[in-house]
Amino acid sequence: MFKLILRRLALGVLTLVMVTIIVFVGVEALPGDACTAYLGRDTALETKLAKCRDDFGLNQPAHERFFVWAGGALQGDLGISTRRNKPISDLVQIRLRNTLLLGAAASAVGIPIAILLGVIAALTRDRAADLWISTSAIFAMTLPEFISATLLILFFSVWLGWLPGIVITRPDAPVFEFLQDIILPIIALAFVMTAHILRMVRTCVIDVMASDYVQMAILKGVPYWQVVFRHVLPNALLPTINLVALTLAWLLGGTVVIEVVFNYPGLGRLMLDSVSDRDLALVQAIALILAVLYVGLNLVADLLSLVANPRLRTMKV
Amino acid sequence: MAVANPANEAPGNRALRVGAVIREMARRPSGLVGLAIVGGHVLLAVISPWIVPYDYTTQDSRLVLASPSPEHWLGGDHLGRDVLTRTMLGGRQALVISGLGTLIAVLWGGSLGLVLGLIGGKVDDVVMRVVDAFMAIPWILFLLLIIAVLGTADAVLIPTLAFFYGISVIRISRAATHDVTARDFITAARARGERMWTIVWREILPNVRDVMLVDGAMRWSWMILAFSSLSFLGFGITPPTADWGLMIANGRSYMAVAPWAVLAPIIALSSMIIGVNLSADALAKTLGIDRAQKAPV
Numbered sequence: 001m002f003k004l005i006l007r008r009l010a011l012g013v014l015t016l017v018m019v020t021i022i023v024f025v026g027v028e029a030l031p032g033d034a035c036t037a038y039l040g041r042d043t044a045l046e047t048k049l050a051k052c053r054d055d056f057g058l059n060q061p062a063h064e065r066f067f068v069w070a071g072g073a074l075q076g077d078l079g080i081s082t083r084r085n086k087p088i089s090d091l092v093q094i095r096l097r098n099t100l101l102l103g104a105a106a107s108a109v110g111i112p113i114a115i116l117l118g119v120i121a122a123l124t125r126d127r128a129a130d131l132w133i134s135t136s137a138i139f140a141m142t143l144p145e146f147i148s149a150t151l152l153i154l155f156f157s158v159w160l161g162w163l164p165g166i167v168i169t170r171p172d173a174p175v176f177e178f179l180q181d182i183i184l185p186i187i188a189l190a191f192v193m194t195a196h197i198l199r200m201v202r203t204c205v206i207d208v209m210a211s212d213y214v215q216m217a218i219l220k221g222v223p224y225w226q227v228v229f230r231h232v233l234p235n236a237l238l239p240t241i242n243l244v245a246l247t248l249a250w251l252l253g254g255t256v257v258i259e260v261v262f263n264y265p266g267l268g269r270l271m272l273d274s275v276s277d278r279d280l281a282l283v284q285a286i287a288l289i290l291a292v293l294y295v296g297l298n299l300v301a302d303l304l305s306l307v308a309n310p311r312l313r314t315m316k317v
Numbered sequence: 318m319a320v321a322n323p324a325n326e327a328p329g330n331r332a333l334r335v336g337a338v339i340r341e342m343a344r345r346p347s348g349l350v351g352l353a354i355v356g357g358h359v360l361l362a363v364i365s366p367w368i369v370p371y372d373y374t375t376q377d378s379r380l381v382l383a384s385p386s387p388e389h390w391l392g393g394d395h396l397g398r399d400v401l402t403r404t405m406l407g408g409r410q411a412l413v414i415s416g417l418g419t420l421i422a423v424l425w426g427g428s429l430g431l432v433l434g435l436i437g438g439k440v441d442d443v444v445m446r447v448v449d450a451f452m453a454i455p456w457i458l459f460l461l462l463i464i465a466v467l468g469t470a471d472a473v474l475i476p477t478l479a480f481f482y483g484i485s486v487i488r489i490s491r492a493a494t495h496d497v498t499a500r501d502f503i504t505a506a507r508a509r510g511e512r513m514w515t516i517v518w519r520e521i522l523p524n525v526r527d528v529m530l531v532d533g534a535m536r537w538s539w540m541i542l543a544f545s546s547l548s549f550l551g552f553g554i555t556p557p558t559a560d561w562g563l564m565i566a567n568g569r570s571y572m573a574v575a576p577w578a579v580l581a582p583i584i585a586l587s588s589m590i591i592g593v594n595l596s597a598d599a600l601a602k603t604l605g606i607d608r609a610q611k612a613p614v
Contacts, residue, residue, distance in 0.1 A: 011446075011449075014446060015446065015449045015450050015453055016453075018446060018447060018449070018450030019450045019453050019454060021450075022450055022451065022454065023454065026459075026462045026463075027462070138591075138594060138595075138598070139591065142538060142542075142587075142590045142591055142594045143587055143590065143591075144542045144545055144546055144549075144586070144590070145546070146545075146546060146549045146562070146565065146566075147565070147583050147586065147587060150565060150569055150572075150579060150583065151583065153569075153572070154572055154576060154579070154580075158572050158573045158576075249453075252455045256455070256457045256458075257457070257546050257549070257550065260550060261569075268457075271458060271461075272461070272550065275458075275461045275462065275465050276465075278465070283458075283462070286458070287454060287455075287458050287462075290454070290455050290458065291453045291454055294453045294454075294455070295453050298453075
């Protein structure tokens with residue numbers, strides 16, 4: 001068991017190392033460097049450019065810079081944004097908080113609803129309730145986030161005037177000031193999330209319902225709801241832990257779009273801005289943070305299911 | 318598992334098999350609707366340049382944010398262009414780019430996954446770690462990085478989408494290959510002394526192919542989604558080309574005055590994605606592959 005966990009941790013770290021390399025190489029491939037971006041039209045002045053490159057250590061070979069950057073990142077120092085003239089950690093911190101707030105709120109709303117609807121759909125398999133739930137789920141998960149978000153704004157903000165359509169709160173405002181602004185973005189994100197998760201829950205519950213031990217329990221005359229709560233749900237919901245984590249991680253991409261639509265001051269919008277104005281150091285840092293989140297979520301999910309499911313402990317990973 | 322599996326009823330005759338699969342898909346109401354929508358969109362994309370009522374770039378000051386009228390059924394956008402014309406043309410880029418992208422993605426990811434599934438060992442381990450690492454990067458960041466370097470020409474968008482989406486295909490195809498190689502008929506073929514190539518071509522490929530088809534259909538809808546999201550964010554198609562994602566992005570600011578300029582492309586794009594998904598679902602059921610099990614990664 002201990003060895004398994006260690007192995008899983010090592011794999012996670014390995015993935016992170018690979019991600020840092022991919023991101024670093026990707027950003028290296030961008031034409032121009034931090035100094036050409038920083039100096040803008042002043043680039044013509046060769047001496048200035050050379051001095052700037054000297055100051056930021058851009059003359060060192062790529063692999064040396066990689067180790068400097070990665071070493072700094074390990075200690076929480078993500079470097080300095082040349083474009084914005086600020087330490088990246090300061091820039092990123094508050095945005096990360098906002099994105100996590102959005103994600104956590106959407107999960108808090110979405111996951112319970114998804115599990116409830118998924119179980120209902122599975123138990124009423126192929127009957128009216130299931131068809132309604134499953135069909136709406138397909139619609140919800142296939143619509144691009146920017147469409148559902150735009151429609152939400154059109155209905156609730158433009159036509160009904162109930163909620164603000166865009167966020168105008170300062171990025172560093174305290175959490176409670178976001179509460180009203182954040183309702184529509186939460187709905188937009190929870191919408192997609194719920195659809196993905198409920199489909200997985202439905203499949204898992206249906207699988208377990210069809211298993212021999214559940215059939216046995218039903219034949220023995222165990223009351224239906226007791227079968228559902230004692231035998232089916234614990235076994236069906238375990239495998240979904242993993243899938244939920246994967247979905248959450250995958251939806252990190254979707255939050256970027258939702259943040260843009262609602263003008264929400266999160267990490268995703270910062271990333272988009274930094275790509276368009278070529279703030280390379282910032283792009284690298286954000287990519288790294290998102291990758292850490294992704295790998296971390298997966299790791300937690302794996303460890304949780306390892307703890308919760310004794311059968312996995314003896315399996316080869 | 319689907320009971321009726323026409324795939325196995327007509328071996329050897331490729332044309333017959335494709336026809337049989339499509340007929341079986343159309344037998345489900347949702348499959349019929351899906352196929353009809355996709356067919357309609359493809360037809361529209363092909364013939365729209367000849368049937369649009371107006372030119373898609375002409376700006377008419379009287380038409381700026383105009384309401385729908387008998388001459389302009391869907392009104393005008395913020396630059397005074399005919400919305401109906403632009404909506405009819407707006408899916409062509411998305412269809413061509415995502416279609417080609419999916420084809421390339423399934424081909425390269427599928428073959429690499431198959432090879433990895435067969436050879437296993439150290440190479441397999443190393444490549445799968447790289448795959449894991451790529452999948453830990455949010456798709457949008459990856460696409461934006463490449464687009465920032467190379468621009469947004471079709472010649473960039475197609476390979477980029479194909480490359481990124483092909484990476485997740487590797488996993489699917491590798492897993493499908495593993496499923497097949499563990500079965501008895503492979504052992505039997507090995508025992509018969511068949512050559513590797515024959516085993517791949519005759520025994521493994523036919524069994525992996527169905528999984529790849531269903532995966533490709535789903536990936537197509539995700540690629541349309543990714544492409545239009547990029548367009549929406551301003552990293553896809555360059556104006557003034559008509560594109561749904563771009564139209565939605567532009568029309569959003571004028572939603573209160575001219576909701577039709579946003580709703581028209583929204584309905585067009587949603588119907589296309591839903592159509593592709595319904596078809597993919599029907600294809601999965603027809604071929605007897607459980608689609609709901611697949612995580613969206």
